[in-house]
Amino acid sequence: MQFTYVPYFNNWESVFPSGKETIAFEKRFIELDSMKLDKQTEGKLIQGKNSPYKAFCPVCEEQMSFKRGYDKKSPHFFHINRDECFSFESLAHGSTKKYLYRLFMHAGYHVKEESFQKGNEKGARADVAVLHQINGEKEIKLAIEVQASGIRIAEVVKRINFYYEKDVPTAWILVLDSFFPPRKVQQAEGEIEISGYEGTRISTFNTEEKKYDFTYIEPTEERPFFVTGKINKAFDFLMDLYHTVVAVDHEGYVFLIRREPDSAYQRAQAILDGESIESLEDKFLISRIEESYIVPLLLETEVLPAEFAGEQADYSSERNTVSFTGSEHRSEMLEKLKRADNVIDYRKPGTMEESLNSVKLARESRVAQREALKKLQKEREEQRKRDEEEKRKEEIRKKEEEWRREQNFAQEKREVEQRFIHESAIFRQNWQADLKAREFIDFQEFRYWINDMEQSLSIWKKSYETLAFTPNFSEEVVAFMEAARSNYEYHQEKQRRNKRLLAEKQRKVLEENEARESWRRKLDILNKNEEEFPAEMANEIISVRQDFWNIYVNLPPKENKVLFEKKHFPNGLAPWFLKRKFKWQQQQTEIQKKKWKEEEKNKAKLNKQKRDKLEEYEWEQLKLF
Structure with a gap:
C-alpha cells in the first residue's frame, strides 16, 4: 500500500514533516505517503511491531510497517500480523472500488479482485474484475483500474496489454483530486493551493461577500475541461487510446471526460505525424454521469492494444479468452469498507433527475475520432x-x-x-x-x-x-614525351634506389637493437624481484610474467621445458616462477592420478563383466548336461 495513517498528536509536523493532516471516520489522522516519506528518519519511526509510533491500515485497522523497497520495487507499507487485506492505495481509492462493486453486483454481474500469473513473470491485478457466466463457467468481461495517483505510461501499457491478450477491455477510473494534484502558487497574501484541473465547477463572484462561490456543473450541461497543473502524460496516453475516460472527485461526483469532436481531426493528424500534443494544448469536454449510465458506459470500453515508444511493452499478439479462478469478494469484506463512507459519498450520481446521455456522448467521441482518422487517411492517400x-x-x-x-x-x-x-x-x-x-x-x-x-x-x-x-x-605526342622523360627518370630512380637501400639498412639495425633491448628487458622482468623495479612498472611486470607463464604451460609435449627454462632463466629459476611451477605440477599430478584411477576403475568393471559372462556361459553349459 502507498498510504497509511497515524493517530493525530500535537507537534506531529516536527516528527512527520512529509505527512498531511486528514479527517476520516470522524477522527483526525496524519496521512503518510510511502513515496514522500523520508526513509532514514520518518520511516524508522513506524518500522516494526514495537515502533515508537503506530501506523494503521484504514480498512482492517491492523498495524502496518514501512519497507524501503529494493531493486525495482517502490517503498510501501505492509501489514504486520495479516497476510491478506482488502488493499488499496488510499481511502479515496477504496471508496471508488466499493462503489463500482455495488453497481456491477446490482446490475447482475459477478465481481472479483483477480490475479493472473504469466509463466514465472508477475501478472496484473485488476481493481475491479467484472465477470459473466458462459456455459456454466465464469469468464471475465471487463477489467477496471481505479487510478488515484500518478502512474508511468509503461505501467499503463503493461496492464492494458495483459488483458488484451485475454480479449478483455480495460476501463480506467481517475480520481481527479489525486490524479491531478493541486499546485502551489505564490501570491501577495502568501502561498496558496490551486486545483490541478478546471471544468467540474463554475465560479461566480458574490458581490455581497466579495468572494467567489463555486457550484458544480448541471447534469444537463457539458463544459470545457482543462488541465491547469503539471502535465500528466498518462492522462494524454489514455485519451489518445480511448478518447473518453470516466473520472470521480472527492465530493462523490462521477464525470465523463471526452475529447471535443471538433478537435478529433487535429489529434488524428498529430498521431499520424508522430507529434505529441499535450493535454494543455488539447480540447476536452466534461459532464456529470447519472448512475444508471455508469455500468453500460464502462461495459462499452473497447478491447485495444496499447503501444508506447518510450518502453517496449511485453505482450503477445495472440489473444484468447480464459476464465477467472480467483476468490470472489464476499459481503463481509464489503462491510469492512463501510469505514470509508465518510471519505467519498457516492450517493450524488443516483440523485440526478435529468442528465445527458453519457453513453451516447462517449460513442460520439469515439466515432468522431475514427471518422477523423479515416478522413485524414483518405486525404493523405x-x-x-x-x-x-x-x-x-x-x-x-x-x-x-x-x-x-x-x-x-x-x-x-x-x-x-x-x-x-x-x-x-x-x-x-x-x-x-x-x-x-x-x-x-x-x-x-x-x-x-x-x-x-x-x-x-x-x-x-x-x-x-x-x-x-x-x-x-595525340598518342604520338604522349609517346614522345614519355620516351624523353624516361631518360631523366632513370637517373632519378637510381638516386631514389640508393636512398631506399640505405634507409632499409638503417631500419634493420634499429629493429635489431630494439629486439635486443626488448629481450634484455623481458629477462630482467622474469629474473629480478619486484622490489628492484619502480612502482609504475607493476602492471607491465604482471602482464609480461603472465604471458610468459601462459606460453610455458601451453608448450607442446615434445618441447623441452628444461631448455626453455634455461633460455629464460640463465642464472637459475626465479622464486615467482618456482612457486607457480610447483603449484601447477601438483595440479597436473592430481589430474594424472584421477585419470589413472578412472582407468583402473574401468578395467575392473570390464573384468567383472567378462567374469559374469563366463559364469553365465558355464551355467548354461551345466544346464545342458
Missing part, C-alpha cells in the same frame, strides 16, 4: 497519389532535359574533336622540328628542354579544361 503524379511528371521532364543535354554535348564533342585534330598536327610538327634542330650537350640541358615541352603541353591542355568535352591528346 489522395495527396500521396497527387505527389506520385507530380513526381512522375518531374521524372519525364528531367529525362527530356537530359536528352537535350546529351544532344548538345554530342554536337560540341564533334566540334572539339575537329579542332583538336588540327592543333595536334601543328603541335607535333613543331616539337619534332625543334628536337631535330637541337644538339644537347649533357643531360641537364636535355632536362631543361623536357620541362619546356611539358609546360607547353600543359598550356595546351588548359585551353580545353573549360569545355564540356576534353579530348584525348
Whole structure:
C-alpha cells in the first residue's frame, strides 16, 4: 500500500514533516505517503511491531510497517500480523472500488479482485474484475483500474496489454483530486493551493461577500475541461487510446471526460505525424454521469492494444479468452469498507433527475475520432497519389532535359574533336622540328628542354579544361614525351634506389637493437624481484610474467621445458616462477592420478563383466548336461 495513517498528536509536523493532516471516520489522522516519506528518519519511526509510533491500515485497522523497497520495487507499507487485506492505495481509492462493486453486483454481474500469473513473470491485478457466466463457467468481461495517483505510461501499457491478450477491455477510473494534484502558487497574501484541473465547477463572484462561490456543473450541461497543473502524460496516453475516460472527485461526483469532436481531426493528424500534443494544448469536454449510465458506459470500453515508444511493452499478439479462478469478494469484506463512507459519498450520481446521455456522448467521441482518422487517411492517400503524379511528371521532364543535354554535348564533342585534330598536327610538327634542330650537350640541358615541352603541353591542355568535352591528346605526342622523360627518370630512380637501400639498412639495425633491448628487458622482468623495479612498472611486470607463464604451460609435449627454462632463466629459476611451477605440477599430478584411477576403475568393471559372462556361459553349459 502507498498510504497509511497515524493517530493525530500535537507537534506531529516536527516528527512527520512529509505527512498531511486528514479527517476520516470522524477522527483526525496524519496521512503518510510511502513515496514522500523520508526513509532514514520518518520511516524508522513506524518500522516494526514495537515502533515508537503506530501506523494503521484504514480498512482492517491492523498495524502496518514501512519497507524501503529494493531493486525495482517502490517503498510501501505492509501489514504486520495479516497476510491478506482488502488493499488499496488510499481511502479515496477504496471508496471508488466499493462503489463500482455495488453497481456491477446490482446490475447482475459477478465481481472479483483477480490475479493472473504469466509463466514465472508477475501478472496484473485488476481493481475491479467484472465477470459473466458462459456455459456454466465464469469468464471475465471487463477489467477496471481505479487510478488515484500518478502512474508511468509503461505501467499503463503493461496492464492494458495483459488483458488484451485475454480479449478483455480495460476501463480506467481517475480520481481527479489525486490524479491531478493541486499546485502551489505564490501570491501577495502568501502561498496558496490551486486545483490541478478546471471544468467540474463554475465560479461566480458574490458581490455581497466579495468572494467567489463555486457550484458544480448541471447534469444537463457539458463544459470545457482543462488541465491547469503539471502535465500528466498518462492522462494524454489514455485519451489518445480511448478518447473518453470516466473520472470521480472527492465530493462523490462521477464525470465523463471526452475529447471535443471538433478537435478529433487535429489529434488524428498529430498521431499520424508522430507529434505529441499535450493535454494543455488539447480540447476536452466534461459532464456529470447519472448512475444508471455508469455500468453500460464502462461495459462499452473497447478491447485495444496499447503501444508506447518510450518502453517496449511485453505482450503477445495472440489473444484468447480464459476464465477467472480467483476468490470472489464476499459481503463481509464489503462491510469492512463501510469505514470509508465518510471519505467519498457516492450517493450524488443516483440523485440526478435529468442528465445527458453519457453513453451516447462517449460513442460520439469515439466515432468522431475514427471518422477523423479515416478522413485524414483518405486525404493523405489522395495527396500521396497527387505527389506520385507530380513526381512522375518531374521524372519525364528531367529525362527530356537530359536528352537535350546529351544532344548538345554530342554536337560540341564533334566540334572539339575537329579542332583538336588540327592543333595536334601543328603541335607535333613543331616539337619534332625543334628536337631535330637541337644538339644537347649533357643531360641537364636535355632536362631543361623536357620541362619546356611539358609546360607547353600543359598550356595546351588548359585551353580545353573549360569545355564540356576534353579530348584525348595525340598518342604520338604522349609517346614522345614519355620516351624523353624516361631518360631523366632513370637517373632519378637510381638516386631514389640508393636512398631506399640505405634507409632499409638503417631500419634493420634499429629493429635489431630494439629486439635486443626488448629481450634484455623481458629477462630482467622474469629474473629480478619486484622490489628492484619502480612502482609504475607493476602492471607491465604482471602482464609480461603472465604471458610468459601462459606460453610455458601451453608448450607442446615434445618441447623441452628444461631448455626453455634455461633460455629464460640463465642464472637459475626465479622464486615467482618456482612457486607457480610447483603449484601447477601438483595440479597436473592430481589430474594424472584421477585419470589413472578412472582407468583402473574401468578395467575392473570390464573384468567383472567378462567374469559374469563366463559364469553365465558355464551355467548354461551345466544346464545342458
